[in-house]
Amino acid sequence: MLSSRSSISLLAAICCLLSVACHHGEELSLLVAKVYDYELRLDDLAGLVGEGVSVEDSIAIVDNYVDQWVRQKVVLAKAEKNVKDDFSRQMSEYRNSLLTYAYEQQIVSQLLDTNVTDTEIEEYYEANSEQFLLKNAIVKAVYVAAPKRNSADGKLKSIVYKHQFRDEDIVEMQALATRVGGTGSYDGATWMPFYSLQAVVPVTTYNEGLFLKQNRAIVLADDSLCWYVRILDYKISDDIAPMELQMDNIRAIILNHRKLEIINRLQADLFKEAEEGGHIKR
Numbered sequence: 001m002l003s004s005r006s007s008i009s010l011l012a013a014i015c016c017l018l019s020v021a022c023h024h025g026e027e028l029s030l031l032v033a034k035v036y037d038y039e040l041r042l043d044d045l046a047g048l049v050g051e052g053v054s055v056e057d058s059i060a061i062v063d064n065y066v067d068q069w070v071r072q073k074v075v076l077a078k079a080e081k082n083v084k085d086d087f088s089r090q091m092s093e094y095r096n097s098l099l100t101y102a103y104e105q106q107i108v109s110q111l112l113d114t115n116v117t118d119t120e121i122e123e124y125y126e127a128n129s130e131q132f133l134l135k136n137a138i139v140k141a142v143y144v145a146a147p148k149r150n151s152a153d154g155k156l157k158s159i160v161y162k163h164q165f166r167d168e169d170i171v172e173m174q175a176l177a178t179r180v181g182g183t184g185s186y187d188g189a190t191w192m193p194f195y196s197l198q199a200v201v202p203v204t205t206y207n208e209g210l211f212l213k214q215n216r217a218i219v220l221a222d223d224s225l226c227w228y229v230r231i232l233d234y235k236i237s238d239d240i241a242p243m244e245l246q247m248d249n250i251r252a253i254i255l256n257h258r259k260l261e262i263i264n265r266l267q268a269d270l271f272k273e274a275e276e277g278g279h280i281k282r
Helices: 006-026 055-082 088-111 118-127 153-160 167-179 193-202 208-214 243-276
Strands: 032-035 038-041 138-147 181-183 217-221 224-234
Touching: 032 055, 038 055, 088 243, 118 208, 118 243, 138 153, 138 167, 138 193, 138 217, 138 243, 167 181, 167 224
Parallel strands: none
Antiparallel strands: 032 038, 138 181, 138 224, 217 224
């Protein structure tokens, strides 16, 4: 195990030799560590240290790798002596699975069309909307947090309680907040979880759905701050999630369906080829 101070110069040399070997394609067989019959040689470390890495970091990387290798082989050697199970069948099946997966992914990478249009996303959403039920309430909201005693209190209240709330009202809320030293959020077009709003505005409720149905305007205060909130839109748990929140998810689903289609077609074609060629015997 290369952990003593005397190993530093050796590790530095290893790092330098690895760099040279990578540049010149040389096969180096210098023994780095040995545990029972297992040997770790210099060429096993090729590529471990990338270009531009400092000598100190290179030494740390190599030292850590060698240390982990030694620990692993110590346990493996003991396991080989004491475990009598034969894993050849499992290892063969695992190798076959890896080879099959690698080949299928190679074909998928060659044939997969990764362009998913907005129309395809919309069509999938409309046909499968029941898949996208919300687990938590979400809202579109704007709010201002201002000092409790501020000169814009009356105006801010009148704005958030308006029957018809418009984009111009958001602009005015922002201007009033700036004037009285308040802060806020003025993006009324983006959905957020209701609990995210509750993290910045102290709204407490045991029934999110009922609360949101009954409260489009919220004004709260504590000893130092007053919050003025307008809920522009909301959806409660078990409602269908808006499509804009699901676009990345739907795109991934569509691409996965395409991958499965390619793999199924590949398997069918290979089976037909083998059968027609007389390579299948039953």
